[in-house]
Amino acid sequence: MMSSMFHDPLWLMLLVLLPIVAWIRRRRGVPALVVPAAAEWHAPGPTVSTWWPLACAYVGLALLIGALARPQALVPQEDNKKRGYDFMIAIDLSTSMYAEDFQRGTKTTNRLQAIKPVIAAFINERPNDRIGIVVFGGRAYTFAPLTFDHDWLRKQTARLSIGLIEDGTAIGDAIGVSLSRLREGAKDKTQPREGGFIVLLTDGASNKGSLDPRVAASLALEDGVPIYTIGAGAEGNIPMPVFDAAGHRIGTEMQPSEVDTLMLQDVSAKTGGLFFRATNANAVRDAFAQIDGAQKIEFGAPPPMIAKELFPLFALLGVSLLGVAAYGAHFRARRAEAWA
Numbered sequence: 424m425m426s427s428m429f430h431d432p433l434w435l436m437l438l439v440l441l442p443i444v445a446w447i448r449r450r451r452g453v454p455a456l457v458v459p460a461a462a463e464w465h466a467p468g469p470t471v472s473t474w475w476p477l478a479c480a481y482v483g484l485a486l487l488i489g490a491l492a493r494p495q496a497l498v499p500q501e502d503n504k505k506r507g508y509d510f511m512i513a514i515d516l517s518t519s520m521y522a523e524d525f526q527r528g529t530k531t532t533n534r535l536q537a538i539k540p541v542i543a544a545f546i547n548e549r550p551n552d553r554i555g556i557v558v559f560g561g562r563a564y565t566f567a568p569l570t571f572d573h574d575w576l577r578k579q580t581a582r583l584s585i586g587l588i589e590d591g592t593a594i595g596d597a598i599g600v601s602l603s604r605l606r607e608g609a610k611d612k613t614q615p616r617e618g619g620f621i622v623l624l625t626d627g628a629s630n631k632g633s634l635d636p637r638v639a640a641s642l643a644l645e646d647g648v649p650i651y652t653i654g655a656g657a658e659g660n661i662p663m664p665v666f667d668a669a670g671h672r673i674g675t676e677m678q679p680s681e682v683d684t685l686m687l688q689d690v691s692a693k694t695g696g697l698f699f700r701a702t703n704a705n706a707v708r709d710a711f712a713q714i715d716g717a718q719k720i721e722f723g724a725p726p727p728m729i730a731k732e733l734f735p736l737f738a739l740l741g742v743s744l745l746g747v748a749a750y751g752a753h754f755r756a757r758r759a760e761a762w763a
Contacts (some may be wrong), residue, residue, distance in 0.1 A: 561591030593632025
């Protein structure tokens with residue numbers, strides 16, 4: 424498919440003026456001296472054609488003007504295969520995520536603040552995937568639907584905060600909502616879905632919700648959706664911030680923390696996913712890196728188009744025709760002199 428991209432109307436005007444100039448030139452009056460019986464002085468000789476050098480000159484000029492307008496051809500790239508998945512990230516926003524047992528640089532921080540940049544980096548590394556986010560506490564909600572708009576998704580991830588949802592840990596409901604979003608994505612025929620999975624990050628045990636996590640895992644197995652689970656945070660007594668009724672921090676106290684690793688292992692094993700135990704931010708990052716290295720699936724996509732510049736071709740043809748026109752004019756003049 425070719426597109427002659429004339430970026431300035433001036434070039435079109437020049438092309439239109441060329442035949443007009445040629446017509447005016449042919450009709451221009453030329454002074455003449457009438458000499459009686461001059462025809463008797465002229466000895467007949469071969470006729471020299473005069474039209475083709477002029478035609479070559481005008482076509483050559485037209486091609487040079489076209490070259491200055493930067494004509495381009497849109498050519499599809501040969502490799503039009505991409506790799507990608509649809510997947511949901513389910514993030515625990517229960518109050519236990521306030522636990523300050525993670526390091527961010529040299530500073531101690533809570534679990535949520537430590538994992539947010541890890542999730543943002545994970546999203547950044549998968550530009551060909553449609554990604555969505557489910558958040559859960561005592562209930563599960565869709566925080567972001569499946570999307571290719573990863574810039575928007577990273578901004579949404581930065582807005583995550585504890586307290587958006589009632590407290591608790593509804594792991595089964597989080598899996599159920601994630602499966603619903605993946606099913607909706609599969610119905611979107613404009614965006615081919617070749618594979619889907621769920622990444623679930625939690626720091627506790629399921630104690631809320633209407634759907635048991637193992638039952639939710641059976642539903643995921645029926646849909647062919649593997650679940651990768653990450654149990655984040657240390658176990659035992661960990662430092663937790665204490666807030667007053669107005670939400671102001673007033674101190675820190677040690678509280679027990681426990682991750683239901685057995686249940687998370689069962690969910691992952693049942694669906695064909697993997698379980699990761701992450702007691703610090705680096706371990707969480709490594710878990711996401713291993714998930715990122717999971718099997719990729721190729722799918723066909725409309726080939727991207729690249730613009731191929733045609734300036735050299737137009738310029739070469741234009742200069743060549745002007746050269747032919749110059750040679751023809753010179754040859755005609757020499758023949759005319761020879762027969763004068």
